[in-house]
Amino acid sequence: MSPMHQSNKLRNSLHTALLLGGMLLLLLALSTSLFGSDALLLMLITCGMLLLFTPRASAWLTLRLHHARPLPFDSAPELYRIVQELARRAELSQYPLLFYIPSATPNAFAMQEQGQPLIAVTDGLLNSLNEDEITAVLAHEISHIRNGDLYVMMAADMITRLTSSLATAGWLILVIFLPVWLLTGAAMPWLALLLLLLAPLASTLLQLALSRTREFDADLDAARITKNPAALARALLKLEQSNNRWWNWLIPIRHNTGSSWARTHPPTQERVRRLHSLATEQQQLRINQAGFYKPWHTIATPPLWHNRSSWY
Numbered sequence: 001m002s003p004m005h006q007s008n009k010l011r012n013s014l015h016t017a018l019l020l021g022g023m024l025l026l027l028l029a030l031s032t033s034l035f036g037s038d039a040l041l042l043m044l045i046t047c048g049m050l051l052l053f054t055p056r057a058s059a060w061l062t063l064r065l066h067h068a069r070p071l072p073f074d075s076a077p078e079l080y081r082i083v084q085e086l087a088r089r090a091e092l093s094q095y096p097l098l099f100y101i102p103s104a105t106p107n108a109f110a111m112q113e114q115g116q117p118l119i120a121v122t123d124g125l126l127n128s129l130n131e132d133e134i135t136a137v138l139a140h141e142i143s144h145i146r147n148g149d150l151y152v153m154m155a156a157d158m159i160t161r162l163t164s165s166l167a168t169a170g171w172l173i174l175v176i177f178l179p180v181w182l183l184t185g186a187a188m189p190w191l192a193l194l195l196l197l198l199a200p201l202a203s204t205l206l207q208l209a210l211s212r213t214r215e216f217d218a219d220l221d222a223a224r225i226t227k228n229p230a231a232l233a234r235a236l237l238k239l240e241q242s243n244n245r246w247w248n249w250l251i252p253i254r255h256n257t258g259s260s261w262a263r264t265h266p267p268t269q270e271r272v273r274r275l276h277s278l279a280t281e282q283q284q285l286r287i288n289q290a291g292f293y294k295p296w297h298t299i300a301t302p303p304l305w306h307n308r309s310s311w312y
Contacts, residue, residue, distance in 0.1 A: 008274070012217040016152065019210040023159045023203050030163060033192040035172050043162075050158055052171045058115035063099055069122050071098040078131070083119065086139050089225045090146045092117065106242050110141040117145045117290070128242055129235055136222055136232035142222035149214045156207045163203040170196045212266040219271055220278075229275040236275075240268045 023049070031043045044234075073080050079098060087095045096110070096117040106124035110117065119141050129137065144150065170192065223229035 004121065008220050008278075009217070012213055012220065013135075016210060016217070017098050019206050019213065020152070020156060023100055023156060023163070024205045024211075025161055026203055026206070027163045027166070030166050030170070030195045033195050034166065034173070034310040047159070047162070050162075051155060059111040059118055059167075063109060063118070063120060065236060066101050066103070066120065068099040068101045071100040075100075078136075079121075079126075082131075083138055085136070086142050086225060087117075090139075090142050090221075092142065092146060093306060096145065103241050106239050108137050108141055110144045112145065112150055118144075124242070132228060132231040133235035133238065136226055136228060137227045137235050139222035140218045140232060141223065143218040144214070147214070147217060147221065148217065153211060156210050160200075160207050163202045167196050167200045169307045208264060211264045216271070217276060218272065223275060225230070229278045232274045233275040233279070236271055237269050259310075273284050 017145050027047075028040055031039045046108045055135055071079070076098070083098060084095050094116060096119045099118060101107075103122040103189040104124045106128045108119065108121045108125055110119050112118065113126055119138065121138075124133065127136065174193070174196070219232060221230050226232070
């Protein structure tokens with residue numbers, strides 16, 4: 001691993017630890033302000049129990065909601081060859097299973113079901129990127145699996161939900177006891193009120209920042225696995241270009257116009273800039289060559305059309 005990779009990896013790991021730690025401290029501060037210092041240990045035990053025993057959302061259900069279907073080896077042998085080689089380089093204990101989503105929107109995402117990694121790719125992704133770029137995108141998703149990002153984000157989501165639930169309970173307690181405070185002239189718990197107001201929003205923003213950090217880390221590991229950061233940079237530019245087509249503006253929900261701090265993914269230009277810093281001089285010249293090429297692969301079965309959806 002090069003010094004540049006080591007430096008970026010250390011920075012991303014530090015950011016992850018600080019953001020998760022900040023979310024947990026926020027939760028503990030809120031619980032202490034509401035129920036006293038005796039609630040600290042109880043809240044830590046609650047967090048641990050929820051992480052161990054809370055039912056996880058089924059990956060199969062998510063795939064079904066996306067109308068995904070298993071991708072047979074015979075339909076995409078090149079894709080399987082790439083995934084297996086990337087999984088070997090990433091030292092995964094199991095090869096990911098592949099699923100095909102008949103969507104025109106270029107996208108890919110990774111999941112796990114009882115330890116079995118799963119990767120879903122859309123028809124739009126396969127028909128808008130060349131082989132090097134698809135390899136880079138798959139390496140990015142495999143990096144998420146290797147780094148345990150699915151569990152990290154699950155823990156972050158659980159902490160945010162607990163913080164929001166505590167804040168809701170705090171407001172109910174405030175409404176119930178407000179007449180007592182007003183009649184007795186007791187001092188208002190201003191710190192608790194401030195935490196009730198700000199904690200849920202702050203936890204959500206920290207969770208979004210954590211998601212962006214994990215995306216940076218997956219980019220970094222994908223570049224290391226493929227030794228081709230330029231391919232991932234071109235793929236990111238292509239995906240952004242595809243998602244910014246003029247008809248997407250007709251459906252505002254599909255176009256993320258929010259501030260960068262309110263996004264789950266970092267700005268594409270910043271991701272490209274970081275990948276550019278990892279690329280060799282020859283690769284740097286190819287990063288901005290993001291024109292749409294002839295698709296490298298087409299699944300044998302074309303996308304279906306359904307009256308309840310524009311793409312299935």
